[in-house]
Amino acid sequence: MGIFKIEGGIRLKGDITPQGAKNEALQILCAVLLTPEKVTINNIPDIIDVNKLVTLLGNLGVKIERHGKGSITFQSDEVNVGYLETEAFKKEGGSLRGSIMIVGPLLARYGRGYIPKPGGDKIGRRRLDTHFEGFINLGAKFRYNKEDHFYGVEQPEGGLVGADMLLDEASVTGTANIVMAAVLAKGVTTIYNAACEPYLQQLCNMLNSMGAKITGVGSNLLRIEGVQNLGGCEHRILPDMVEIGSWIGLAAMTRSEITIKNVSWENLGVIPSVFRKLGITLEKRGDDIYIPAHENGYEVKKDIDGSILTIADAPWPGFTPDLLSIVLVVATQAKGEVLIHQKMFESRLFFVDKLIDMGAKIILCDPHRAVVIGHNFQSQLKATVMSSPDIRAGISLLIAALSAKGTSTIQNIEQIDRGYEDIEQRLRNIGAKITRE
Known part of the structure; x- marks a missing residue:
């Protein structure tokens, strides 16, 4: 079984092209x-x-x-x-x-x-x-x-x-x-x-x-x-919308300047608007997404009546459940609070204990809902040893590790390989310090 060693806290920069879906x-x-x-x-x-x-x-x-x-x-x-x-x-x-x-x-x-x-x-x-x-x-x-x-x-x-x-x-x-x-x-x-x-x-x-x-x-x-x-x-085959959302989350969490190439904007649905609700700046440049370095962080937008923002999955054209794990991780460093409601799968949020070990403020209300209280980058997540339980939780933990202070180890990375092509080399190309052992 392979592992990733990730040195976190490094700003990334460059272009990344999503794989086929x-x-x-x-x-x-x-x-x-x-x-x-x-x-x-x-x-x-x-x-x-x-x-x-x-x-x-x-x-x-x-x-x-x-x-x-x-x-x-x-x-x-x-x-x-x-x-x-x-x-x-x-x-x-x-x-x-x-x-x-x-x-x-x-x-x-x-x-x-x-x-x-x-x-x-x-x-x-x-x-x-x-x-x-x-x-x-x-x-x-x-x-x-x-x-x-x-x-x-x-x-x-x-x-x-x-x-x-x-x-x-x-x-x-x-x-x-x-x-x-x-x-x-x-x-x-x-x-x-x-x-x-x-x-x-x-x-x-x-x-x-x-x-x-x-x-x-x-x-x-x-x-x-x-x-x-x-x-x-x-x-x-179209570009992978879940991978595109993963790179948006990576850019925000590491406060990096990244351009995601050839994303097929017309097929992204509500994905850009959901990340914008978290306060993340996205620019449409042709068919690319440009994300500037969020030097001052990103602030969650509340509902019109001042209620806590809720992000939930739903069948298309609703928000894809495959990106809720990414949104949850991104919310850990936002300014504000977010309620994540995973309606479709009752075990998908069970990786949050690993984020809590890293210092995230998350309350798991029940198998389907979690409240995330963002740090606003006032304190970094801490490096740790963790195991990838599934594809989407795995990439979420990888994003958390890339933003954390110190060197993290992720075990069972074959789960990540099931859904992400040549991921360590593509991340190294934009400046990440990640090795496979």
Whole structure:
């Protein structure tokens, strides 16, 4: 297991370019199973979770041709569906949360799809009911083996048939999975309460370029007219909005002058405005974000009636839950108080004890809410030894360590590697003192 050694309290300066979006890549890569033709994907992030999925596709028989950095051509013309019932697949599929999204394409094109209970961050309960209820609505037969937590769906005689459905939650991966199954179903499918995140929009636009007929993209009501087959295409993944938010938080906490390059402003939603509520100055320079050094700190904006600022997560176009950990860390050095309300996952705030050990003033009210009382840089966080519990908490602790006084150690950094590409070198490029051991 690797560790990071971080010397904190150093001002950083320079440009940093966000990687391709992890959450989009996991959807897009599964979609290559829908066609026997070649699909070329560009701007693929070189991170553990995405690389695991590429390996899984290869083991299924998908042909993989690598080009330059972040560019791969896939061809799914000789898929071995029998691999799904092997012990090797049970182990491989169970190590990756994103593996659940191979089920929809396999069900649609090959008539069956299986998956072990997928892994991923331990941030609370992450139900799969939305996925399988959607498949059942399309006519699929569902089975579940409780002993080894193995899920399966199979097409009925005559194939999948379009249906009207109301999702019980606006699940991004659930919506993606159902859309990928419905594009090859007979008739029309309507999905109400669909997720509409930019990455889901990217998937729908990619499928349309392959010959699918999806309307309502960007809304919570999708209409999908099934087609008999899909063709190949070329697609470019958006920059990762969560990484962009992470670099905004890093700049503020270390009082550094940083420019984040090529951020795709039109796909950031409320992210810039939420950081501005914390008092952070952001400038739009073309498609870049410029953050000046906050020499005098940053002051939290109260609500109109003077109430404490509350920042909560919500389905798009609300604030992404993946950035609440970053916001919480940034609030530890703000002038003012913030209530962080993490609605979706009941274990995601459990890393705050590590920040409290560093000297942060945080009251964990319950599993979903924490009050942060900012230091206004009157006292620095103190270096410590800590372990990364999940991807987003891991990057938050890394940001805290870069702002802290002294040398910190972060263990279990493989969690950070799951979501952030070549992070220590990119941070060193802007002046950070960080080593991997």
